[in-house]
Amino acid sequence: MPLTEERHPASASVPLTQRRLHAEAFRRLRQVRPELAAAGGESDLAALLAARARIAERPDADAVQAVAVVRHFDPGAWVREAAAFALDLAPDTAAAWRRSFTRTVFLAGNPANLLGRYSFDRLAEDGSVGWCGPAPAESSAGLRRLLKLFLSTAAFPVGPPRTVTVPAPTAGRGDCGTQRQAPPPGPGAEPLPRGAAPPRPAVPRPGPPPRAGVHRDLYVAASGVPVPEALVHLNHLVVEAALDGLITPGDRLTLRSVPSLTGATAPFAALRVDVDRTLPDRLRAFAALTEETPDD
Amino acid sequence: MTTVVAPSSRRVPSVAEGARRRVLLAPITITPSKPLAPSHLKGLFWTDVMYRATACLADVDYRYSHSTYHLTEQTLGFWEFLDRTHGDTGYAELTEDDIGSLYVRHRAAADRVPAAALRPYADAVEHHGWVHPAATRVLELWREQYARLGLYDPGLLAHQPPGLGLEEMLEHLRARGLCLDHRGLGGPVYLDLTRHGLPLRQIVTADGRPNYLACALRELLPLAPRYGEVVFLYDPELDPDYQLLARVLAPLGPVVHRVPVGRVPVDGEIRSARAGGWRGLDAASLIEAASADHDEAAVQLGMRLYFIATLGPGQGQSHRPDLLHQCLKRAGRLLAGAPATAEPALPERLGVHRRDHTYVDPYRLTTSLLARRRAAPARDLLAEVFLCR
Known part of the structure; x- marks a missing residue:
């Protein structure tokens, strides 16, 4: 179960003590x-x-x-794609996903090879990742049988900071994730998971008026955290921040992977907290989104 | 039997056409770490009869390269275990039962060693064609048994490396959109035929260990375009992997046929050699028991009648020593009553045991020997195909 805390004014500049992490975890629950x-x-x-x-x-x-x-994994590109995917969801779909703790299954696969049978709600331009759902688990059973869970034993890479800009949504909220596309006839064709959205032109989104893009830092703890686990944490943080309005189109996010968030005192707008694998009686901050910060 | 065809049309080849066709038989290999058990013998006899019969009608190659499959963890892990736990040992003095017992201990120990521990063995196989003396000893013993059973030796002890290196093979797959390589992320390499609705299949682990499917691809990708027909013989539980192989190879030209050959249960149970339990049922024991009452030709024919016609393609029939004994006696009678030759000529007689393929179906051919209303099989057929000279 994800344990991400979101914006809480009292949390600004408070050190990441166990008490703080515990409070954040329960707040989200x-x-x-x-x-x-x-x-x-x-x-x-x-x-x-x-x-x-x-x-x-x-x-x-x-x-x-x-x-x-997941065909390729590039952390910066992932942040951009995950935010765009979440921002494109219809409000009722987003609410259902939020109530399911934004559960996401990561599968190894090449979206390009699946397009004849499945379609994706969002497909990265370079084909590195395709997104389906959110939907009941059974609707993606065929896809999950065909593919394997995304596996990696490597530690999450600590690279130079990378800034990405969250793209504009591809469609107005309310019509995404509901279309279906018939699979081609022939043996082996599987039912589609819910959602099949062909590329659509950018259109203005209904809802609150868009605000000007802001800049935030996005920290990820890498020490002892394998890529798939870091991906889970990063994904929860980004999509929930997008669903909660902390991340909006045009925002600039600087991804900073660091060994750990220990000692961090930046004013955080959202935290991703979970049990520390190596110290199972303690919590650990795995990812964090800062309040607005100036660009470097 | 299942077939994957290239876009070219599918039709029954005539005998004359078949004679010009090139056929590759590619049975799954048996890891040389234990005695040959009934399931192994069944596969070997099926392949042998298919090979000899098809050779009367077409140009056929029997590819069976231990060099290719030594690189699997199953083999390298055993070699590393032997050296780690037994050091320098006179393997030439050991029986295959001795070595098989060590293999059982290795599998029971289940101590997974790091990839780095296997690397010297993999490198030695790749660069020097090196084979551990325990495996060489088993292969030498098998070769003697092949000779007594009249089995064609496809090069048990020959160095027959695959035509492609691992990276070359992956590059071939990548160029065709069939490779999902997550090694850069610390993940495995997959064979990706999801485009055809077949599940993603890992072929190289995250730490670089290839499985037998990766080895098969290294060997078969360069061979397949040279043949009009490729025939796989394998254990039925491996069918999903052979479906993948067939899908990869068919676009390269050949018609690919899959011929699963069921294993032989013992007392209703299909056993793995890794658990042992072969005593009295291994090839040497079966040969010795059969040879006590029957001459060599009757043993060779009788074994084929039993493992092909009596046990059939499935795996519902447990090993039955009484039925084997009947087959040996029946073989003696067939040999005694065999005319020198028959009409039509041998290729035509063999050609009827095909359907839409060039290879001769060993089950149809062998069961035809036992048909009571047909003429007794002639000695030319028995000599050419069943090696009863």
């Missing part, structure tokens, strides 16, 4: 599944883990998950 967060109290990590277990035992009847088919 309360926001998404308040009935489960309250059930076991919020006293300690055990209560948090118990709440997670309850969520696993009693998944939301309307649970949905997105599917990302």
